[in-house]
Amino acid sequence: xxxxxxxxxxxxxxxxxxxxxxxxxxxxxxxxxxxxxxxxxxxxxxxxxxxxxxxxxxxxxxxxxxxxxxxxxxxxxxxxxxxxxxxxxxxxxxxxxxxxxxxxxxxxxxxxxx
Amino acid sequence: xxxxxxxxxxxxxxxxxxxxxxxxxxxxxxxxxxxxxxxxxxxxxxxxxxxxxxxxxxxxxxxxxxxxxxxxxxxxxxxxxxxxxxxxxxxxxxxxxxxxxxxxxxxxxxxxx
Numbered sequence: 001x002x003x004x005x006x007x008x009x010x011x012x013x014x015x016x017x018x019x020x021x022x023x024x025x026x027x028x029x030x031x032x033x034x035x036x037x038x039x040x041x042x043x044x045x046x047x048x049x050x051x052x053x054x055x056x057x058x059x060x061x062x063x064x065x066x067x068x069x070x071x072x073x074x075x076x077x078x079x080x081x082x083x084x085x086x087x088x089x090x091x092x093x094x095x096x097x098x099x100x101x102x103x104x105x106x107x108x109x110x111x112x113x114x
Numbered sequence: 115x116x117x118x119x120x121x122x123x124x125x126x127x128x129x130x131x132x133x134x135x136x137x138x139x140x141x142x143x144x145x146x147x148x149x150x151x152x153x154x155x156x157x158x159x160x161x162x163x164x165x166x167x168x169x170x171x172x173x174x175x176x177x178x179x180x181x182x183x184x185x186x187x188x189x190x191x192x193x194x195x196x197x198x199x200x201x202x203x204x205x206x207x208x209x210x211x212x213x214x215x216x217x218x219x220x221x222x223x224x225x226x227x
Binding site: 048058090 | 217
């Protein structure tokens with residue numbers, strides 16, 4: 001199993017550009033989530049999904065969209081990038097929601113917005 | 115709002131020293147508690163978790179954590195650290211039956227050989 005994969009690993013955007021961060025898992029997990037990691041702030045939950053077709057907002061959803069058309073994929077879209085979105089983004093998955101199951105994290109995408 | 119506090123930003127120890135990293139949370143209800151570790155250049159991975167039962171939880175690589183409900187704390191311990199424990203450690207809290215997950219800011223541990 002590849003586990004949780006994320007692409008790209010690095011990305012530089014200009015303010016106002018849009019892009020999609022890709023996340024895929026091959027473990028048939030129902031629950032998937034996106035976090036951003038900023039210095040001194042730990043990880044903050046952006047959006048999550050408890051299954052295909054179901055998404056919900058986390059702690060910091062503004063400026064981001066998600067969709068879950070398949071169990072495997074959970075892309076994160078930046079609609080109009082801002083410098084405040086410069087961060088490292090992690091995708092995670094687990095068998096179920098509620099976090100009783102271990103979350104598996106991807107390697108992260110380092111995004112810089114100029 | 116629910117928050118998670120990790121008191122130490124950077125801890126430097128020599129090999130064989132004992133480790134205790136503090137974690138406190140502000141949520142008042144039933145919670146699930148976690149410690150994650152991020153080794154240099156690697157993914158975050160779970161060290162240990164607490165849902166119910168014995169408040170002393172043992173995890174991988176000789177780590178353990180104690181849940182003290184009255185203090186809203188879940189401190190991580192290891193009796194003797196190794197150079198390979200150099201990493202960043204994150205405490206996380208999930209309210210029971212809730213999809214939210216809150217992480218602390220992390221503690222960077224440096225172990226000198």
